Amino acid sequence: MVDYFQALRFQLIFAETDELLDYMGDLPPITPVSAPANVTRRVDQYRVPAPEAVTVRPLQDFYAGAAPAWCDVYRHDVHRIRQYREAANAVDVGRHVILTGIPASGKTTVLMQLAASDVGRGLTLMPDGLTASGADRLGRLLQGGHATVCVDDVCDDIDVFNVLASFPNIVIAAADRDYNLSTVMHRLQTHGAQFISTSEISKYDLGAIRAHIPGSIRTREMRRPEITGGQMPSLLEFNITNTTSSSLTLRLEDALQKLQEEKPRLSEMLLAVSYVHSCRTPMSLDMAIAYWRDEVSDWSEIYNLVEQVGQLLAEYEGDLTEDDQDYFAARSMIVAEAAIAAAGTAALKRLLLRFHHNIATTRICRYDVFRRRAYSADTFSRAFSDIEEAASFYDFLFERDENPYLLQQKALILSRRGRHKESFVEIDRALGMTRGKNWTIQATHANLLMRANFDLAATDLGARAQVDRGMEILRKCYLSDRRRSLHALKFAGRAIEYYDLFGDDQARDHLIQAREWLQGAQSREPWLTRTGWLLREIGRRVS
Secondary structure (H helix, E strand, O other): OHHHHHHOOOOOOOOOHHHHHHHHHHOOOOOOOOOOHHHHHHOHHHEOOOHHHOOOOOHHHHHOOOOOOHHHHOOOOOOOOHHHHHHHHHHHOOOOEEEEEOOOOOHHHHHHHHHHOOOOOOEEEOOOOOOHHHHHHHHHHOOOOOEEEEEEOHHHHHHHHHHHHOOOOEEEEEEEEHHHHHOOHHHOOOOOOEEEEOOOOOHHHHHHHHHHOOOOOEOOOOOOOOEHHHOOOOHHHHHHHHEOOOHHHHHHHHHHHHHHHHOHHHHHHHHHHHHHHHOOOOEEHHHHHHHOOOOOOOHHHHHHHHHHHHHHEEEOOOOOOOOOOOEEEEOEHHHHHHHHHHOOHHHHHHHHHHHHHHOOHHHOOOHHHHOOOOOOHHHHHHHOOOHHHHHHHHHHHHHHOOOHHHHHHHHHHHHHOOOHHHHHHHHHHHHHHHOOOOHHHHHHHHHHHHHHHHHHHOOOHHHHHHHHHHHHHHHHHHHHOOOHHHHHHHHHHHHHHHHHHHOOHHHHHHHHHHHHHHHHHHHHOOOOOHHHHHHHHHHHHOO
């Protein structure tokens, strides 16, 4: 019955009859309050614009990740989430409200919806760029009249909140990111304020949000992103997963870059946990203590860092824990990948050096899982501009743990920097360690074998023989490994290069085979966008 009424958007009260009557008796009387005309004129600059006075734009812009505009707030097809109703109820009974949560989770949208709805008693105002002295002036301009004042990015100047809260006739609705709020809480005079998090949306809001996403950017199927600890997703994570636009991801990365600039220590904590999370394992307390051993002397400081980062991090309680201690993870893979993407070269390099010098492999949680993704050439390429330094670091890591994945990634980064002969030596060593039983390394070996010989293959029969050998290995990988779509993409990419170099009947046969395998991959896994591009490239070469 509860689920039914919540699905119909009813706001439920759970109470015995006498409790309900007591609650209703304690509510302040709600009587229409109109401010004197002279007061209204004085604060007119702080009023929200009327619906007919705002510039309009396509709804797609909002759901694709653009910052909310007043035209979005006034539309009926921008869903009002549960947190809006909670905030409106609190303001209506005279309580201050502070909306908080991870970046791009809907805080500002809810705040603007409150301002546009004229919640609370008296005037509803939303000043922009208010200072502490401006807040005091605004309070005096009201001359004791009631008002609800909405303040975004409240942590930019926490004195604005405190000054407004000193006026008994003003109710405040404020918003800011949780990691910003955590650093100023000791200065915030909350006065019984109600904190409302937008980091999770209810399951009843998911369907309504999905229904309002324009079809031009909506994914074919509704997807619910996986969140650490089984929590509900935020608006950010849900929209990233259910739209085809990349704007929201870029907006999250921008927010994390700003965090790196303003709070480098918190950013590094988030980045370290995100790095481990991207390797599909959590970070244990032991790992965190070892990582920060040069700066942190007390384990309690680790918890302080985690708490200050806010809901971008979560406590992990899954199957990958190994002993009785606390574990941490990014709140989702979306956040983890965005944190790594947003990290600058210097920050990423510092992370990798500190992590692998300070934390022994025996201390890393589920190292057997971690090491499969921990040494990615993509990440190391961004972190190390000097290829010699990158190669030396891979050598250091290989001394600690002789595994073929390290050699594979070292070979890839050497190849990307044009060191094809050296890269082939490294992948050949990796292939020898696996005795030819690892199809991923087999495929990399074939790719680098071809790359090392492509420049000579047009004029040297021996070099072409090695290129042909590489194509045959890729064919064998497709036929032998279960990950056929992955191998189909690799085979197709090399087949196109092969055709562009040789352009003969054998090259044409490779393209025809690649097209057949790509069509199968497209049927099995329609979400793979690269198959369409490769098919078009093949179509340009063969009919």
